[in-house]
Amino acid sequence: MKVLTPEQSMMTCVRCGACRGVCPTLNITGREADGPRGRVAMARSLLTGEISVNQEIKDQMDRCLLCSACVDACPMDVQIPDIVMLAKERIAAATETVEQPKEKPINNKENTIKIDTTQNDIKKTPAPTRSAKDFLFDKVLADQKNLNRVGNLLWMYQKSGLQKVTRGLGIMKLFPEQMRQMERILPEVLPPSKRKAHAAYTSRENTNKESKGRVAFFQGCIMDVVFRETNDNSIKLLSKAGFDVVTPQDQKCCGALHHHSGKKDKTIELAKANIEAFEKADVDYIITNAGGCGAALVDYTDFFRDDPVWLERAKAFSSKIRDISEIIYEKGELPEASGRGERVTYQPSCHLQYVMKVKDAPAKLVKAVTNSEYVDLPDKKYCCGSAGIYNMLQPELANEILDKKMEKVKQTESAVLITANPGCYLQMKLGVYKEGMENVIDTKHVVDYLVESIERAENQTN
Numbered sequence: 001m002k003v004l005t006p007e008q009s010m011m012t013c014v015r016c017g018a019c020r021g022v023c024p025t026l027n028i029t030g031r032e033a034d035g036p037r038g039r040v041a042m043a044r045s046l047l048t049g050e051i052s053v054n055q056e057i058k059d060q061m062d063r064c065l066l067c068s069a070c071v072d073a074c075p076m077d078v079q080i081p082d083i084v085m086l087a088k089e090r091i092a093a094a095t096e097t098v099e100q101p102k103e104k105p106i107n108n109k110e111n112t113i114k115i116d117t118t119q120n121d122i123k124k125t126p127a128p129t130r131s132a133k134d135f136l137f138d139k140v141l142a143d144q145k146n147l148n149r150v151g152n153l154l155w156m157y158q159k160s161g162l163q164k165v166t167r168g169l170g171i172m173k174l175f176p177e178q179m180r181q182m183e184r185i186l187p188e189v190l191p192p193s194k195r196k197a198h199a200a201y202t203s204r205e206n207t208n209k210e211s212k213g214r215v216a217f218f219q220g221c222i223m224d225v226v227f228r229e230t231n232d233n234s235i236k237l238l239s240k241a242g243f244d245v246v247t248p249q250d251q252k253c254c255g256a257l258h259h260h261s262g263k264k265d266k267t268i269e270l271a272k273a274n275i276e277a278f279e280k281a282d283v284d285y286i287i288t289n290a291g292g293c294g295a296a297l298v299d300y301t302d303f304f305r306d307d308p309v310w311l312e313r314a315k316a317f318s319s320k321i322r323d324i325s326e327i328i329y330e331k332g333e334l335p336e337a338s339g340r341g342e343r344v345t346y347q348p349s350c351h352l353q354y355v356m357k358v359k360d361a362p363a364k365l366v367k368a369v370t371n372s373e374y375v376d377l378p379d380k381k382y383c384c385g386s387a388g389i390y391n392m393l394q395p396e397l398a399n400e401i402l403d404k405k406m407e408k409v410k411q412t413e414s415a416v417l418i419t420a421n422p423g424c425y426l427q428m429k430l431g432v433y434k435e436g437m438e439n440v441i442d443t444k445h446v447v448d449y450l451v452e453s454i455e456r457a458e459n460q461t462n
């Protein structure tokens with residue numbers, strides 16, 4: 001759990017500027033206001049009542065990717081994303097863009113600071129947009145059955161020929177460019193028959209060997225529908241690495257998107273449901289294959305600062321969270337894996353490298369694949385611009401960040417681009433598509449790459 005609340009943390013910034021060199025938005029615009037130090041200063045002025053809510057300050061906070069690169073670089077451990085989140089909560093409450101002005105913020109004890117909300121120039125979110133957003137967060141992401149129904153529709157759209165017709169008739173032109181591009185690069189959704197519930201228990205593949213540990217698999221929400229094959233491969237990879245895997249059937253979405261959107265009640269409801277579900281599993285570790293989910297699960301303790309009972313349970317839960325690459329690299333034992341003679345590079349997930357502090361494990365596993373060449377991606381410290389739904393909300397800046405990232409990817413001359421988070425996967429796939437390099441660069445989740453390489457090696461020996 002973080003020691004200081006965001007309100008305390010923002011007071012510890014000494015304006016040294018050590019965070020400036022890692023901030024993707026500052027790197028693009030060069031404006032101090034688009035960097036961590038500028039954001040902390042602005043949030044502090046807002047939250048201490050020196051300035052009132054206005055559109056400029058809202059834009060500045062909204063343009064932050066919440067990537068945490070700045071926290072990693074900060075000698076004072078200033079929690080910039082939490083400070084930005086707190087400022088966003090207060091701005092949202094002041095301008096009716098979220099549903100609960102009466103609620104206490106997640107991250108602090110008391111709503112002690114009063115903001116003048118009577119006068120501001122903020123453009124209000126239209127009611128239909130708010131309702132659609134509420135529906136998406138409360139009824140779809142938070143309810144796996146409904147999300148699966150959406151998955152079924154998506155599968156029908158992709159398989160029935162409707163996708164071809166829609167594209168052929170140019171109907172997609174009616175949608176914003178960002179959505180059009182996403183529709184192009186979305187993976188093929190598996191049919192409902194292949195998206196049934198995971199087995200509650202999968203034993204290690206080689207039962208003649210001692211178990212490397214009993215772990216629980218966190219399946220995620222969108223991950224389990226759109227990236228179902230990667231989830232299946234994750235359980236398979238853990239089993240091949242010597243782990244016994246439990247998949248709790250009553251687990252829920254991690255709540256990261258709800259948290260970032262200021263939906264406090266729902267975030268806490270989901271956190272409690274997950275803590276309960278994984279307590280029952282009685283495991284050594286809880287494994288995620290999505291950096292964004294893992295970072296949210298690690299931070300559950302911050303939601304229960306004022307609730308000693310749930311705080312203890314959240315601490316026990318969060319202390320067990322591990323990324324799949326990390327646990328396999330540190331405690332597992334993978335069989336031989338073989339590539340196709342390809343050159344491979346890796347774009348880290350910010351939440352994985354800066355919040356979960358998993359910096360090298362995915363690359364080390366990839367480097368162990370024989371008959372392939374690993375090349376380090378220059379400037380991999382910078383976010384790819386995905387950041388949850390940032391690329392939908394801030395398309396211009398996200399595109400500029402992505403273009404810069406793709407320059408670096410092209411320099412590596414790699415045939416395979418590895419990621420460790422679904423958001424990064426989609427963003428990098430989008431980058432490859434925009435560059436017209438879909439036949440040159442294959443984007444893959446690290447888990448899928450490893451399983452394919454292991455199965456290739458198995459086929460070669462049989």
Ligand code: SF4
Pocket residue numbers: 012013014015016017018019020036037040073074075076077078080
């Ligand atoms: S590195 Fe930390 S202390 Fe220094 S300016 Fe940035 S946020 Fe402030």
Ligand code: SF4
Pocket residue numbers: 022023024025026034035036039063064065066067068069070071080081
């Ligand atoms: S979280 Fe990322 S985008 Fe936001 S200020 Fe820090 S480095 Fe910049």
